[in-house]
Amino acid sequence: MGVNTGVADKIATASDLLEKLQPIDEALRKCRYQQDALIEVLHTAQKTYGYLDEVILDYLSLQLRLPPSLVYGVATFYNFFTLEPQAEQTCVVCLGTACYIKNAAAILAQIEKTFSLETGKTTSGGKLRLLTTRCFGSCSLAPMLTIEDEVMTKLTPEAAIEAIRTKLLLSGDGKAREEA
Ligand code: FES
Numbered sequence: 002m003g004v005n006t007g008v009a010d011k012i013a014t015a016s017d018l019l020e021k022l023q024p025i026d027e028a029l030r031k032c033r034y035q036q037d038a039l040i041e042v043l044h045t046a047q048k049t050y051g052y053l054d055e056v057i058l059d060y061l062s063l064q065l066r067l068p069p070s071l072v073y074g075v076a077t078f079y080n081f082f083t084l085e086p087q088a089e090q091t092c093v094v095c096l097g098t099a100c101y102i103k104n105a106a107a108i109l110a111q112i113e114k115t116f117s118l119e120t121g122k123t124t125s126g127g128k129l130r131l132l133t134t135r136c137f138g139s140c141s142l143a144p145m146l147t148i149e150d151e152v153m154t155k156l157t158p159e160a161a162i163e164a165i166r167t168k169l170l171l172s173g174d175g176k177a178r179e180e181a
Contacts, residue, residue: 022060024049029064036065043082052083088123088130090172092148092165097136099143108144111158128169
């Protein structure tokens with residue numbers, strides 16, 4: 002019984018995958034699987050899924066008979082293609098000198114710990130992305146960070162967490178609440 006369930010799960014996963022790839026198949030058919038249509042098909046995929054993951058890039062490489070390195074190269078060369086899901090909220094912590102001396106590293110560490118998030122990455126639900134910068138040009142307000150268009154200044158680690166949680170709660174649905 003357990004074996005059958007495992008097989009059924011695999012079939013469901015494969016059929017999910019085929020369904021997911023349907024818009025790409027259509028785009029490939031439209032361009033008659035021409036190798037020089039790679040950018041056009043990548044555009045379709047980016048528009049459909051919001052980003053290009055490994056499965057999509059490998060599939061295109063296979064279907065267009067192009068080396069994976071070429072497909073990855075094109076996808077990473079143009080900045081209108083993204084390889085990761087875009088987050089709903091992006092938090093940028095300043096690690097410039099003025100902010101750094103005022104404890105910015107502790108703020109960053111607290112954010113990483115609280116949201117189980119590495120700098121440069123996005124939370125699994127796609128709600129929050131964490132980045133750093135080298136100076137916002139407002140050093141008298143250090144330490145500071147931004148969340149989307151909001152600027153938060155003279156922060157403590159606790160105040161930063163509170164501010165991010167509030168922003169996530171205000172921005173979304175129940176899922177955002179879970180991540181917050
Ligand atoms: S060092 Fe952070 S704003 Fe300048």
